Amino acid sequence: MTSLLLQDKSTNKYSPTDELNTLIHKYPQFPYFVMLKTDIQRRGIYYTQAALEKADPTIHQMAGTHIFGTRDGILTHRPEAFMLRDGTSVLTTPTPLEQNPYIVDLRNDKLTLVDGQNELEEIEYWTKPDFYNQKTKSGIPMNLIASARPQRIYIMPNRYCFFWSNKQNCLFCDIVNNLQKQKKELHMPTRLDPDDVEETVKEALKQNGRFTAICLTSGSDYNGNNAFDRETDYYIEILKAIGKNFKTKKFPSQLIATAFNSEQLGRLYEQTGILSYTPDIEVLNERLFNWLCPGKAHWVGYKEWKKRLKDAVPIFGRGYVNTCIVAGIELAQPYGFKDEDEALKNVLTEAEDLISSGVNVVFTVWAPRPGSVIGNQKNASLEYYIRLALGLHNLRKKYGLRLDHDDYRRCGNHPDSDLARIL
Known part of the structure; x- marks a missing residue:
């Protein structure tokens, strides 16, 4: 080639x-x-x-x-x-x-x-899926309820993150600023109704062979008797609605959410058809996590986030608990690493701790966006991303950890998981 x-x-x-x-x-x-x-x-x-x-x-x-x-x-x-x-x-x-x-x-x-x-x-x-041409009974275009990745239905039930409410939003994130534009220009609903989600998934599944999995992701919601109870309850409601389209209790699915406590995670697993769980840690360094993700640091904490990732493995199984990092963000200034070799060594060391425990680690390439706090910075060199992709890929090989819902077939947004094609 x-x-x-x-x-x-x-x-x-x-x-x-x-x-x-x-x-x-x-x-x-x-x-x-x-x-x-x-x-x-x-x-x-x-x-x-x-x-x-x-x-x-x-x-x-x-x-x-x-x-x-x-x-x-x-x-x-x-x-x-x-x-x-x-x-x-x-x-x-x-x-x-x-x-x-x-x-x-x-x-x-x-x-x-x-x-x-x-x-x-x-x-x-990309060609669009058939359901993009349909509307729900409530009159909402289905392409505003769900979108498509290579082989999965991608649903964002709640387009608001409550970390923004008290100025604890991740510094590289623009979710709320983007939401304001979507509401104004696209009439995008902020929070989806479970009935609309059920109906959209039903229509999407009519296109035989197009989809093999469903993925949910939203902003964090720390409200409830215990932090994140309301987020947990809402996901359960949405997942139950989706599950009405399947004959089995469990169905091919991934939830990208907050790192829930054991009680919340137990309810999610037992009451819904969820198969794969992905609390994105974003950055693999406690000092930078505290700076770049102040909401996650305040409400959960770096060490606790990693612990909750590992604790989820016995529930979902090896390879079915994942976390994503925003690769290159560890080089953001003024507090990030100034040397790419040092940054890479840190990331891979922290990643091995998770991967050896059965937690998959994948990365997305940091795209600095103007709606984020540090949107005026530059990301890493191409060689850095190549070395990081090879490093994560080789760690998965070392520990015999397979990717499923974040692989190239279903997601297509992680360069390191694309390397699984050559295994």
């Missing part, structure tokens, strides 16, 4: 840039398409007008329901994602030109990924 791409360099047609060429040679065990995907997520995407006109809303999946905003701060119906020619899924973050993103342009009537003078790859927009 790589050698064919390199042979095209003299013609400047579908050839990698000098930086990609250097890293391809330095890390021959790292697939080119996963490397390219990682760099696209690292730098962002800019769609030219010609490329946008090629996006057909009757066919293609357009953005609109995502819980987070974009790097350019604009909320509009642009393509949600595209595929590279090997089938690699790339969720995109539209980015201003002055930040040097990759460009999707129309070249010879083909959608083409461009970097400077290099035409890298022909790409293809």
Whole structure:
């Protein structure tokens, strides 16, 4: 694969840039398409007008329901994602030109990924699922109730995080600022009704072969007799509604939520069909966790968050408890690591502690967004993300830990889990 791409360099047609060429040679065990995907997520995407006109809303999946905003701060119906020619899924973050993103342009009537003078790859927009054309009985477009990832139904029941209420929001997050735009411009409901969710899932499942799992994610809600009781109750309500579409008690599902206590987690597992649990720790360093995630630090704490991750393994099983980190955020200044080698060593050491206990660790590439507190910073180098992806992948191999609901088939947003394709 790589050698064919390199042979095209003299013609400047579908050839990698000098930086990609250097890293391809330095890390021959790292697939080119996963490397390219990682760099696209690292730098962002800019769609030219010609490329946008090629996006057909009757066919293609357009953005609109995502819980987070974009790097350019604009909320509009642009393509949600595209595929590279090997089938690699790339969720995109539209980015201003002055930040040097990759460009999707129309070249010879083909959608083409461009970097400077290099035409890298022909790409293809995602096709939208059938349920996007439907409305619920209450009149809400179903694409505002759920969206689609490669093979999963993606539902965001509550688009508000209560950490923002007392200014304890994660410094890299823009969920509430993005929500305000969605409510104003898209008439997006803040909190979903379980009946609408049940009806949308039922319609989505009519498209045979399209979906293999369901994922729920929302902002945190610390309200209740015990912290996060109300969040737990709401998820139980939503999951029970979804479960009406299945004949078995358990169904392929993932919950991305807060790190609940043992009583809350027990209720979730026993009363619903949930199979996989993902409390995202965001950053693997206690000092930086306290700075970057003040709400999580205040209401749970770093050591307790890790403990709750490990305590969930006997309930769900090895590989069915996951956590995600916002990779590169550990280098944010002024308090983050100043050296990438030091940062990488810290992350992988902390990750091994979790992975050896049966907790999967995956990463998303930090995309600094203007609606967040530290949205004016830059993320890490491409080589850093390559080394981190290889490190996490090798730890999963070392401890025999398989990925399921956060893998490339269902999610497609974690470059390290894309490496599972080569196992």
